[in-house]
Amino acid sequence: MLLSNKTTLITGASRGIGRAIALLFASEGSDVAFTYLHSEESALSLKTEIEALGVRCLAIKADAADYNAAQDVVKQVVQEWGKIDILINNAGVTRDALIIRMREEQWDEVMNTNLKSAFNYIQAVSAVMARQRKGSIISMSSIVGLNGNAGQANYAASKAGIVALTKSVAKELGSRNVRVNAIAPGCIETDMTSALSDQNKEAILQMIPMGRVGQPEEVAKVALFLASDMSSYISGQVLQVNGAMA
Numbered sequence: 001m002l003l004s005n006k007t008t009l010i011t012g013a014s015r016g017i018g019r020a021i022a023l024l025f026a027s028e029g030s031d032v033a034f035t036y037l038h039s040e041e042s043a044l045s046l047k048t049e050i051e052a053l054g055v056r057c058l059a060i061k062a063d064a065a066d067y068n069a070a071q072d073v074v075k076q077v078v079q080e081w082g083k084i085d086i087l088i089n090n091a092g093v094t095r096d097a098l099i100i101r102m103r104e105e106q107w108d109e110v111m112n113t114n115l116k117s118a119f120n121y122i123q124a125v126s127a128v129m130a131r132q133r134k135g136s137i138i139s140m141s142s143i144v145g146l147n148g149n150a151g152q153a154n155y156a157a158s159k160a161g162i163v164a165l166t167k168s169v170a171k172e173l174g175s176r177n178v179r180v181n182a183i184a185p186g187c188i189e190t191d192m193t194s195a196l197s198d199q200n201k202e203a204i205l206q207m208i209p210m211g212r213v214g215q216p217e218e219v220a221k222v223a224l225f226l227a228s229d230m231s232s233y234i235s236g237q238v239l240q241v242n243g244a245m246a
């Protein structure tokens with residue numbers, strides 16, 4: 001098992017990519033603490049599935065955009081388990097609109113949930129990981145954070161911010177043996193993308209040379225690589241997972 005005796009904290013993991021990461025990491029031997037925003041029911045059912053894999057689990061209700069809540073979550077995990085080896089900044093939302101019509105709340109909500117949340121949790125775990133002299137931090141960027149996308153200026157900016165945040169913190173924490181990387185998925189089949197119209201889905205499919213969207217588990221496997229010692233000399237990088245889309 002690649003993550004025996006490790007502890008992982010994942011934000012926004014009750015469904016989609018975060019859920020797939022939680023289950024894969026648990027099956028590789030890691031204890032998993034995860035946060036969720038609304039659905040207590042799916043959070044508790046994920047907790048049961050994780051524990052059935054023979055590891056410990058903490059399901060904590062917390063808004064990833066809330067700075068003080070992030071401090072409390074990290075404190076709670078360290079109090080319970082004594083350490084955090086892996087942080088996955090996964091929580092994210094879209095609030096799409098063309099720039100000319102984008103409302104201030106749409107901009108703020110996306111920046112706070114997608115980018116400020118990563119700052120919140122990276123800052124909260126930095127001291128813990130620096131003390132441990134070991135850690136792996138992985139944040140979800142996106143193909144549109146690298147290439148831009150009409151109708152998603154807020155989302156694309158937040159995901160480009162993740163890239164710059166990742167590269168900067170990798171330089172700051174490298175001497176402490178804390179690795180910091182990002183994953184930039186293309187189009188992955190989750191609730192986030194099921195909201196797209198059939199016409200948009202078809203247009204996206206046309207842009208994917210592999211001819212299909214990705215599955216959450218295919219992103220989880222990349223997170224496993226970046227979290228484990230398989231990638232022990234990789235830091236400050238953005239790994240693209242997009243079926244040759246870009």
Ligand code: NAD
Nearest residue numbers: 012016017063064090091092140142185187188190191192
């Ligand atoms: P999803 O909508 O299925 O899951 C997002 C999760 O984040 C949900 O569990 C949601 O409750 C949680 N969340 C949202 N706001 C939160 C908050 N304020 N606090 C805590 N949790 C919160 O989407 P997904 O596709 O699984 O996306 C996971 C990550 O991957 C996101 O950061 C997303 O931007 C990124 N991503 C997804 C795709 C894709 O095609 N699905 C592509 C590129 C990047």
